[in-house]
Amino acid sequence: MNNSYYIQSYSHIRKNHISLNGATLYSDTEDDFSDFIKAGYKHLNTEYSKFFKMDQLSKLAFLAADILLKDEPEKNVALVLSNQAASLDTDRKHQESIKEYPSPAVFVYTLPNICLGEISIKHQLYSENGFFVFEKFNAEALHVYANSLIDEQKAEKVLCGWVNFDDGKYDAFLYVVAKKGTFVHSIAEINRLY
C-alpha cells in the first residue's frame, strides 16, 4: 500500500456555509436548503442550467465537487462518494408522485450514484467512479479505495468524500487525493478535515 499521497484541496457544504480549504466562499441564513443551495450556486457563478433540474443530493454533490474541479486541468480524476441516506429523500418524493402522476424527472434521481454522473458530465470525466452507503462517515474505506485507484493507475487523482441529504438536512465534505498536495493523505488527516 502506497501512503505517500496527499490531499490537494477540500470543500464543505454544511450549516449554511460553503467553504474551500476551510475558508468560507458563501454563507447565508436561509432555512430552506433549496434556497440556500440556489443562492450559493449563483454566488459562485457556476453557470450550468441543468443544475436546477437536479435533485437535492445531486445539487449538494455537484456544487461541493465543482468548487474543487472548476480549475482542475487533470481529467483522469476518479470519483468515490459515500453517504448514509442513499437517495432516500428523492425515493420518498417518487413514492408520493406515483400515487397520481409519476414524474420522470424525479424518478431518474432515485439512485444515489446519479450525482456522480452529473459531476462527470459537467467536468467531462470518463473516469472510474463508485458510490458507497455507510452507517456514518468512513475515512478508512475512502482512504483504502483512493490509494488503490492511484496505486493501480486507474486514476491520477481521486475526488472522495461524503454527501448526505435527507429531509432538508445536509452535509458535504469532499476532497481531492493527488500525488502532490498540502495535507498527508492519512485516515487521521481525513477525519481531522472532516
Added chain:
Amino acid sequence: MSELKLELKEKIIEQLNLEDIAIEEIADTDPLFGEGLGLDSIDALELIVMLDKDYGIKLADPKQGRTIFESIDSMAAYIEEHRSR
C-alpha cells in the same frame, strides 16, 4: 389560443425547472428541443405526463411527441384539438 400559449410557457418553465428562462424569451415558434430551449428526453417524458394530467390527452405513441413538441405553436394547436379538459 394566445392564453393557452402563455399557460404552456408558464408550465414548461415551472415544471421543467428552467430557472434561467423568462416567459418573454420563449417565442411561439422557437424549437423546444435541440437548439431552442435545449430540452432533453426526460423533459419530453414530463411533457407527455403534463398533456395527460392537465389536458386529458394520452399519447398512445410517444413518437408523436416529436411533432407535437416542436414548438409552443404546435403544442397549443394539438391541445386545442384533442383536449378533454
